[in-house]
Amino acid sequence: MPLRIAVSGGIAAGKSAVCRILQQGGADIIDADxxxxxxxxxxxxxxxxxxxxxxxxxxxxxxxxxxxxxxxxxxxxxxxxxxxxxxxxxxxxxxxxxxxxxxxSAVVAVAIPLLSPQSRARAYGWLDRVLIVEAPQEMQIARIRARDGSSEQLAAAMVAAQLDSAGRLPMADDVLINDGDLSSLEHWTRSLLQRYQTLATG
The missing domain is CATH 3.40.50.300 (P-loop containing nucleotide triphosphate hydrolases)
Known part of the structure; x- marks a missing residue:
């Protein structure tokens, strides 16, 4: 049985980028979307x-x-x-x-954008770990606007409508703060993947 890692977090926090890096490192990616x-x-x-x-x-x-x-x-x-x-x-x-x-694959990353502590306990007890990707709210809003062409007001409403960090973090086994450039995200994601691969084989 592979090690199954949920990848979740706020909108435009960088979950897709993290999954791409994990996939490049050999993890299998299964996306709820x-x-x-x-x-x-x-x-x-x-x-x-x-x-x-x-x-x-x-x-x-x-x-x-x-x-x-x-x-x-x-x-x-x-x-x-x-x-x-x-x-x-x-x-x-x-x-x-x-x-x-x-x-x-030894490691499977399961992308679940809307994972909550309640759904984690009720429906996703089969997951081995939860990785939460976080980003500052102003960066989330900027990324949504760049991605979708949304107004700042709509982008802010989309961020506000989701479970906030305080609601997500209690279910996290691992947390990635995506507040820098892509090279920094790659470094920390690959470090986590090495840890997951060790857990999967050990």
Whole structure:
């Protein structure tokens, strides 16, 4: 069984960059966002459930999910967000676990952006460790604006809507503070990977 590391943290903190560095070092990467996209492909049961529970207006003429409209809807409606999560999260958790168990790598990094202490205890007890990637809030906002072209107000709202550091850190076995350049992030990520590889083989 590989050593299974959850990679989580705030929006635009650098989780994807950390996963790329881990992958370059030989770790297998399994991404919850990729699985979520697979689950809502045309013809998939989860897509039909979304249409039934949240409304057919979120399905486009070509049968694909209107992600922009749905994202805006659940951002403004907490009950819709809860219903969407009830459709997707159990399926995502099951797929992540199955794929991580099937991996042939010594270390598997499981990217779970929305991991919380509650979901860690309830649905992700099979994980061996949790790596939290953190960044200063002003850097998160700047990265969101550069990535999405969002206004500063929207970017700040997106950061504020997520679990904050105080909520994330209690579940962390390891913490990476991504407040420098890429070379610094690479150095600390590779150091962690060496530790994980030692744990996996020892």
């Amino acid at each position: 990729d699985i979520a996209r697979e689950l809502v492909a045309p013809g998939m049961p989860a897509l039909a459930e979304i249409a039934a529970q949240l409304g057919p207006q979120f399905i486009q003429a070509d049968g694909t999910l209107d992600r922009v409209a749905l994202r805006a809807h659940v951002f403004a409606d907490a009950s819709a967000k809860t219903r969407l999560e009830a459709i997707l999260h159990p399926r995502i958790q099951q797929s992540l676990q199955q794929r991580s168990e099937a991996s042939k």
